[in-house]
Amino acid sequence: MSVPVIISDEQVKKIITWPIVNEAVEEAFKAICCSADFAWLRKHNKESSADQPARTRTNINNINNHGLLFTMPGFVSNYTLNSKKYSTLGCKMVTMFKENEKRNPPLPSILANIALFNSETGQLECIIDGTEITAWRTAAASVIATKYLYFKRKNYIKEPIVAIIGCGVQGKSHSLGLCHTFPIKSIQLWNRTTEKAFSLLNCLESEKENFINKNINITVFSSIDDCVRNADIIVTSTYVDEPIIHFNMLKKDVHINAVGCGPTSHHVELSQKIYDKSILYIDHWAGASVELKDLKCNIVCEVGEAIIDQTKIPEEGISIFQSLGMAVEDVTTAQALYEAFKKQCE
Template sequence: MPRILNESDVRALVTIPDLVPLMERTLAQFSAGAVEQPLRTVLSIGPDKAYGVMPAVLADPAAVATKLVTVFKHNHKRGLPSHLATIVLLDPETGALLAVIDGTYITEARTAAASAMAARYLSAPTNEHSLAIIGSGVQARSHLEAFTHVFSVGHVRVWSPTDTHRRQFVNTMAKSTDVPLTAATSAEDAVRGATLVVLATSSAEPVIESGWVRDGTHVTSVGASFPHQREMDPRLVARARLIVDSRTGALAESGDIIQGIAEGRFSETHLAGEIGEIVNGKIGGRTRQDEVTIFKSLGMAVEDVAAAHLAYTRACEQSRGTVIEL
């Protein structure tokens, strides 16, 4: 019989440290052509409101699922996250419904896990990193957890446009990490000198300038997931070695890439490859110590399906969730 897993269930069953190696395996399979995943379908349902459908099929482990995701920019006024998601997991042998799983936390955690995994391949080796985070929402929180799990981080500087938000972020997250956190006075103040930069914003315009980013820095960009948006200075994108999660997805959805090509700043060949290709050894990652690298993440259904399958498997083992009869 189908099982319902709410957000509390999922948080108890799956952690970011679980997801880092899982995302590595999953994205390697994606880039090897071992999964089935079309481009997501996105419908506009009003100003600043979008509804996406993200199906995928995995072979190892065998899993079939679809994520239904909504992005309502002004949900915070109702005390709700801007991104909400539900994952429908089906039996790959029969097509029967296995589970309905809250996908909000999975989206938050798998994105950060994939980013941290990619940064491990693309960042310059150092004994201790300095991390800058632009943004103060759920993705900023999950990326702080993921990056401090994967790397030795000496200090974190955080900036977002609203002073109370960034100070609240620092005060809240200081309770869950031993890494010193500072609310920066500006985006430039946060980014200058950082070896790792995370952009987790809802901005439609660039939030950092190329001149702020020192040679050898690795930049992670998880915002600006629509063609009309960009969160990076186009000069930075043109300057860096550019790696994505999906080449097809990036050329169809990433404003940072689509607009840069349209403006003649670079061509499609500037996109060096997918992170899964690096994991598989098909292409190299960082080519020089002083090279700036970018991982542009749009998020993919295969990530959601892999994480949902893990949550469901553990829920069955632990008898967690609510079993229903349809």
């Protein structure tokens, strides 16, 4: 039996690009929605499909430490990467040990790895570090949602203003993903601690030469209201226990990627009035039926359905992509990076 390929975090960082991840995530969106009983969608998606069981949680109680292991399996069949067809079987495994940061030397409290198996034999082919992949694929999901739910509108702003609320890992990856993919006019940053917002500003300034719009304006705001008021696209990536964005702060035709969460739900960042006045898109129904069961909102469809059937795209008004994350995004992205790694080694 052959030894599986090991791809480290450092190697992932050398080969990962936004075009690679965006394509993989868009394919995951289409595949997961076509797993449902929608014959029209399956026909127009050339029959790619996916299976994504609910994630499992294992509690680890050691004498001096407590940890968690989450496993997120997924199978995506007959999808396309770089004009070639693939079927991918994989599983992301995430561990969470809060005491790791106190170790000497310290370790990240959250670690992720993705295992890829041969979909014909079940043989383990590759183990790839999943920490960077998780950050990128989450942002790529919002990028793809924005591509269709905002930039496919008839009257979209060709060089929109983006507001990033929360400048941590996801705020950074969303900023980079959007600026590498679209001609963003300006990006406006807010964070609870201003230092982190300025740190992201410096990061973005250093990357400007690689953006679609190399003359992008980057500004830090001290007020959420001021940051979002003229924004065409908003990303919320915070951990809060009550709404921080309200309806009277928003333009009438804004698109929101809601990525953050709170102690009890995935939909606490936006006020109920925003949801009342908006149309909502999700990544997958199975996750939404559990994690968004208490949310009162007009859910239109999965993003994948809007990609395939573009009559589902809004013409105007406030649209929200409520991001929950999917294992199939992890496995298609891991497959794309595995293919790029093999090509690099030729």
